[in-house]
Amino acid sequence: MSECSHNCETCGENCSERQNPADFIEKPHELSSIKKVIGVVSGKGGVGKSLVTSLLAVLMKRREYNTAIIDADITGPSIPKAFGITGKAGGDETGIYPVRSKTGIEIMSINLLLENDTDPVVWRGPIIAGVVKQFWTDVIWNDVDFMFVDMPPGTGDVPLTVFQSIPLDGIIVVASPQELVSMVVEKAVKMAKMMNIPILGLVENMSYVQCPDCAKKINIFGESHIEQIAREFDLKVLAKLPLTPHLASICDSGVVELFEGDWMDGAADVIENLE
Template identity: 45%
Template sequence: MLVDEKTVVDSLRRVIDPDLKTDIVSLGMVKELKVEDGKVQFTLELTTPACPYNKDIEDSARKAVQSIPGVKEVDMKVTARVWSARTLGAGDSLSSVKNVIAVASGKGGVGKTTVAINLACSLARSGAKVGLVDADIYGPMIPKIVNIIQPPRIVANNKVEPARIMLGIKVMSLGLFVDENTAVIWRGPLVASAVRQLLTDAAWGDLDYLIVDLPPGTGDASLTLAQTIPLTGVVIVTTPQAAAAVIAAKALRMFRRLGIPIIGIVENMSYFVCSHCGAESRMFGNSVTEKMASELDAPLLGRIPLMPEVSTNYDKGVPIVVADPKSPASKALNEISRNIAARISILAHESKAKAEKM
């Protein structure tokens, strides 16, 4: 039986992206299709290398073509091109950055920086191009807890080439330019200016994801970020206690009022995992995060266990997802990064659909 391109395309239309609820042909994920003498060649371009359903989509696409009578061979190349969920305005200084993700919390001590760094590493391990901004002006921590492989330097047009850490991640932090023993005693306008410069004075180049680790609360840094560049969305980090959830909810509502999409909520220190027997203990009692997420109509992206190894590896300058990828904390963080990547693809798809209707 003679196989033609139309038959192959029709068969691939039966493959549905589980997140986007649309077939892969309509999504433009099928590229460079060639059919000759029963041999089918095409490229499957996924929406992100970190999607949790990538393997399912790959297998379904291959089976859909193999099931066509007359097909003798299937040569499917798999690539990924991250979709942008940002609405770029005129003169956007970060036009080469596809997605800017703020990581925020209502209060300190919930592990927001831990989530931000490991999210960056997890996305980079999947094959994405990633940058990381430490926007905590008063207490910049990132240069202290990751090994700097290449320091920042001045390049053309008085731009700064960001520092590099593992996995090729680009990093900007005030801690790279100020002595760690020097206290930053600045009022609001200077803080806002510093955050703006960390973002816009850096030569980021092409990035799929730029993670911005915000200071706790809803102050100058958060407002400056929201008003300086279009954001893809925000991830809110909290812990299981009711008090932490109340403050996290306030932060979420603030971003929502500013028109920033909510990517979801991450619960850190959800439970303690015994290193000897693997038993789980709820150190902070029953969690209220799921109830909060439901009330605020925000996705719960995942829960991260409390493990001493996270802290001890920080002291060595290596995030847990790199130091011990098979640990319970790493598995939770990797799942969260995949869920975030999937949410961003959904936001990008929804944004594109709205634009087409206008």
Template identity: 40%
Template sequence: MEGVKHMIAVASGKGGVGKSTVTANLALALSAEGYRVGVLDADIYGPSQAQMLGVKEGERPQTEGDQAFYPLKAHGLQAMSIAFLIDHKEPMVWRGPMVVGAFQQLLNQTLWDNLDFLLIDMPPGTGDIQLTLSQKVPVSGAVIVTTPQDIALLDARKGIEMFRKVNVPVLGVVENMSLYHCENCGHEAPIFGEGGGERIAEEYDTQMLGRLPLSLSIREFADSGRPSVIAEPDSSVSQTFARIARQVADSMDQAPGEGPSISFSE
């Protein structure tokens, strides 16, 4: 895509595992490493990046004629979301083709400015948006977000299998909510189980990028529009995101703009 070197899909087979939180913090961690980074919120029905990145309600992107948008700027990132174009209380009561059309417009009509990485916050599942993304653009890789519990792993497997079918490399797995950390006493407990992310990474011959705790501060910072990486840059959570960012960056080819070839069969 014009203006973008590498596109990274941040995905999960299941909702509620913290995919959007990981996307925002990973983008900020890559930015802190010196890369030019953008975020595309591909969840048309339930966009959340506007709030997570602290974009004010009612702020709209500037347009170039009738055919293109300039991304909004947030914490040094370039960002685009359907939430920037509609009232925040308005539900998207749309059928699949309308959703795909809106996603394609956001993807293709945004004037990204010389990005090293465009992180795409994918909706849950393996449906229209995922297939459209794989067909239309060269995706450099996918990061899979899951929780340790077996139910989440069932859906994460489907997400990995989908990307493998369309020849998109899975860069690794991020295990979110791996431990509950009490802010008061420091006690830790594996509420959602243990080792799930590691098992699925081993099963699919990919790497475990990092584990994140179930922490009150992560949720509070995301809700406030200042994710952990910028709110507490020296915290253990931010350091984990920094390590994940370095692994993602290291896994990319040095040649800009190269991506996997996409092939489909009946």
């Protein structure tokens, strides 16, 4: 197997066939301790990937595991807002220290490093991918049982860098019920399979609206295709999240750690039983 003598992320050539994927894996900071890493991905934006990431981290924390989140969506970070974090990350010559949420979840996001939360990140793909890699290599993560990586949508530079650089124990694919989404979900699933990343299952967000009077479930986006996709790729549907003002409100108010509901319990069970 031949080796490349250049930066494969920027050369524009397909070098993956000539190198072992394990060659790209980066080691975390020497003072970090991380047991399991789960990526949360989507084929398109706006489907609730950050919400799913937040809920999973909160659930695992409630089960008394040490949890952490890497907000890898550099150009659209939303994790700090969902957790009500307004402070900034610190560091010294040893490394960068993540910020802890109210319940002790360790979080690193570009918004914790910018002077103002609303400052835009106008960077090219390789630079953004490099920052995400630094969140893994330069941040000191303390005794983490489960780390969740909230990835940007699609199959571009950053997801590819995460798949290649961080030793993921599995990914969860988030989707919405629209028919068009079935195509983009397949793209995300096929990318994970190409990279030999285990797929833990699918989560459908905005799956239905429940009538507050009669409890009837209404499919406002039409019939779901998530079960069909799951069967096609032999995957599990881990959860179906409703479109509810409760979830939107707690994220907008920065109190996602107070959420109530058992929708994601099945997904948390799968993660907890990872070997």
